[in-house]
Amino acid sequence: MSVNILFAAKPDRWRIYETPLRTALAEVGVKAHLATDIAPEAVDYIIYAPNGAVQDFAPYTRTKAVLNLWAGVEDVVGNQTLTQPLARMVDDGLTQGMVEWVTGHTLRHHLGIDTHLHGQDGIWRDVAPPLASDRPVTVLGLGALGTACAQTLAQIGFPVTGWSRSEKSVEGVTCLHGMDGLRQALGTAEIVVLLLPLTSETENLLNAETLALMPRGAVILNPGRGPLINDDTLLAALDSGQIGHATLDVFRIEPLPTDHPYWGHPQVTVTPHIASETRPRTASRVIAENVRRGEAGEPFMHLVDRRAGY
Numbered sequence: 001m002s003v004n005i006l007f008a009a010k011p012d013r014w015r016i017y018e019t020p021l022r023t024a025l026a027e028v029g030v031k032a033h034l035a036t037d038i039a040p041e042a043v044d045y046i047i048y049a050p051n052g053a054v055q056d057f058a059p060y061t062r063t064k065a066v067l068n069l070w071a072g073v074e075d076v077v078g079n080q081t082l083t084q085p086l087a088r089m090v091d092d093g094l095t096q097g098m099v100e101w102v103t104g105h106t107l108r109h110h111l112g113i114d115t116h117l118h119g120q121d122g123i124w125r126d127v128a129p130p131l132a133s134d135r136p137v138t139v140l141g142l143g144a145l146g147t148a149c150a151q152t153l154a155q156i157g158f159p160v161t162g163w164s165r166s167e168k169s170v171e172g173v174t175c176l177h178g179m180d181g182l183r184q185a186l187g188t189a190e191i192v193v194l195l196l197p198l199t200s201e202t203e204n205l206l207n208a209e210t211l212a213l214m215p216r217g218a219v220i221l222n223p224g225r226g227p228l229i230n231d232d233t234l235l236a237a238l239d240s241g242q243i244g245h246a247t248l249d250v251f252r253i254e255p256l257p258t259d260h261p262y263w264g265h266p267q268v269t270v271t272p273h274i275a276s277e278t279r280p281r282t283a284s285r286v287i288a289e290n291v292r293r294g295e296a297g298e299p300f301m302h303l304v305d306r307r308a309g310y
Helices: 011-027 092-111 113-117 144-156 178-187 231-240 280-296
Strands: 003-008 032-035 045-048 065-068 137-140 160-164 174-177 191-194 218-222 243-248 268-270
Touching: 003 011, 003 280, 011 032, 011 280, 045 280, 065 280, 092 113, 092 144, 092 191, 092 218, 092 243, 092 280, 137 144, 137 178, 144 160, 160 178, 174 178, 231 243
Parallel strands: 003 032, 003 045, 045 065, 137 160, 137 191, 160 174, 191 218, 218 243, 243 268
Antiparallel strands: none
16 A cells, blocks of 8 residues: 655755655655645645645644654744644764764864964964863754764864753763753853754853853854854854854854844854755655654654654
């Protein structure tokens, strides 16, 4: 028997996902009718992007699961019509891309590479950077992405502290949680990486109070969610020297408006939401496995906790 799978994302996504999805479904033995237009009452699974056309899930009465193409679910988790199980995307390709971006920019700031890139002026700047073991790094958020980044940085030799809202344990990483743990995690962090989900509790987590906890001149890397940072207080902290540099990949408004102060600030690096992205080939395998599980009566992977928001 064939299952009906609705692809509910923008047309350009269909063009790049159709073949990998069909291949992945065949590899796990799922016979599927995969299309962008299926009557709601006949849909068994929805492959979904929050910027797609489907916003009302009520007509999808027999749908067994909504399979998100994005790692972030903040744009859909509050949808009151969504009563079906919701799975977020946890993709090996996305994780690897994030590890590479975070590691690259951590090493860039640790080694002071910008000083030499912008210092081709005949001045012999012969101050060597410290070893990684002398540069404390804090990763805020210990989900799949945060954990992978924290462990990679720890393997390089950085002393890594990880912080999460609830208690967690990650090998090779000092794990803290709760507000007292946040203050402790920020208090020693010369480089802070933000990989938290966006919820009402995490919005503006970096603000005037928490930025002041960090060692003077600390660096912030944000490939997570733009609203995790209060932009005005970050700019003030950069101007005062409390924060030495901010490398930002995500923003409240994207694309970042051309007149935004971040573009012209000498201590800000803007990257255009390229830290990582879902890879169609590997993501299709995740989706196909979840469909297989649903048809076999097995638990779905990566289900979202609606109460927590991620």
